[in-house]
Amino acid sequence: MEIGIIGLPQSGKTTLFAALLGESAPKATAGRPGPQVGVVKVPDARLQVLEAMFHPKRTVFAEIRFWDVAERTFTKDEGIGSQIVNTLRQADALLHVVRVFGNESVPHSEGSVDPERDVATVNLELAFSDLALLETRLQRLDASLRGAKGLERESYLREHALLGRIKEQLERDIPIREQSLTQEEWRAIDMYRFLTAKPLMVVYNLGEEQRGEIEVWEKQADGQRARLLALALCAKLEAELAQMQADEAAQFRAALGWHEVGRGRIIRGAYELLGYISFLTVGPDEVRAWSIVSGTTAQAAAGKIHSDMEKGFIRAEVVSFAHLTQCGSLAETRKRGLMRLEGKNYPVLDGDVITFLFNV
Ligand SMILES: Nc1nc2c(ncn2[C@@H]2O[C@H](COP(=O)(O)OP(=O)(O)OP(=O)(O)O)[C@@H](O)[C@H]2O)c(=O)[nH]1
Ligand SMILES: [Mg+2]
Incomplete structure (x- = not known):
């Protein structure tokens, strides 16, 4: 499972990436070209039980790969760069970090903190990149249709009609993941890897002083929309806790009234969003969890x-x-x-x- 982290500049993407990876986070992050990939083990208490039963040589957890795509993923003037778009297209899901934290010392790229505006801005950028791709493909189909006959022509016409319908809805602000398509139509557009077709996790990044508002943010985000999941957490605090010794971190969490590690909530959210489950294999060499689509x-x-x-x-x-x-x-x-x-x-x-x- 591959998840691309996106969001406006300085929204906390790299901080969340560090919270997800904890100790294994790469140290110096600035100035590196291309996406940084971090591999996160999926916690699974069943593996410990199996370990005690089979005494294997090794225990292997299922993994999720997160990409911290770039220093500046989205900028107001330039939109998303084509290289980043191509990387993001390969992802199974997108994770959008939205700034809610105040902190005067960190300037906001849009001049003020306004989470709903930022969600809309990024959604618009994703839609633009899909619209450009749809446009190109439709033009190519027009050209191919000129010489096409029989079955070939029919198949071009079908695709043209489908892409046209998708484009028209996208122009009316309906992301592809919320459009009602048949199984067959989903399969037909799979190869385009449209960004607004991907399951989306919106993560509201709260400041430490806003930690009491986690539930409010999660409730207020519309949980009823297709293939969309909203979570709220304090990325900076989570990143700090992820660096601590486990028992020390647990004490802090208990004092904060947090029952679950932020990383765990994101992983669980990703499984739910993508409809993933795990099956297990056992033996003297290894016990292992494998993630698959339900x-x-x-x-x-x-x-x-x-x-x-x-x-x-x-x-x-x-x-x-x-x-x-x-x-x-x-x-x-x-x-x-x-x-x-x-x-x-x-x-x-x-x-x-x-x-x-x-x-x-
Ligand atoms: N107070 C507070 N500051 C935060 C929080 N999350 C991130 N920051 C600060 O915001 C700044 C930007 O955080 P990054 O994680 O680098 O943001 P980014 O989205 O990766 O930024 P770019 O890659 O440059 O677009 C840093 O100074 C962080 O310390 C938070 O939850 N609370
Ligand atoms: Mg960053």
Whole structure:
């Protein structure tokens, strides 16, 4: 899972990036070309339980990769640079950091702190870049249509109609992620990697003194919109806590009345937003969590591990994490009839412990 961090200059993108990465954050960030990539482990208490049961050589958590795209992602005059757009197009989701913190010493690129305006500004920039791409593609289709006949012509016409409809709605301020498209239409536009089609997490970055307002900000943001999730946190405070020893940080959190680490809330949010779940694999070498989109079939899930496993898929031995912990071993789940054999079309569930059987 790849998530691109975007936002106006000085909104706290790099600070949030540091909060997500904690100790592993790259130190000097200024002046580096291209996106900085940070890998965050997805916390999963089930892995500790499995570790105690299987004593593996290693334990591997699922991962999310965050990109702190650039020093100046969005500027009022220039919009988003084409290189950044191309990078962002590869992401599975976008995370928009919105400045709410005051702090007079940090100038705001738009002259004043106004979170709703900034959300609208960035949304507009994303829409502009999609509109430019739609425009180019429609022109190319017009050209191709001139010489096209039969089936080829029909397929161009279909695509032209679809892109035209999408463009018209985007011009009316409806991001693609909120447009109602059929499954087939989503698939047809997938290759364009439109920015406003991506799931979006809006993170309101509050100042330390605004820490009592977290819930207010999350409630007020419209949670009902498709593929959009709003969170609020204090990025600077979270980044500081992420640098502390775990027990010291926990004491601070308790004093603040925060039950969950900001990083954990963002990771959980990303899973929810993208519809991700985790399945587990166990053995003497490693216990491991793998993230997949909910509804992924057993055969496709095997492909996450190795393409040979997908190609040579025979069947999957599946037991739920709950049943495995009740029984204490895989052998016991077999004995009690809780281990199931599933075929290639079985939709994998969160917490399934799976052994794939395959031909090489
Ligand atoms: N008071 C306060 N200051 C913050 C907070 N988050 C960021 N800042 C400050 O705002 C400034 C910019 O933060 P960065 O994280 O570098 O912002 P950025 O979006 O990465 O900035 P660019 O990459 O230059 O666009 C720094 O001086 C931070 O210390 C916050 O939650 N509270
Ligand atoms: Mg930065």
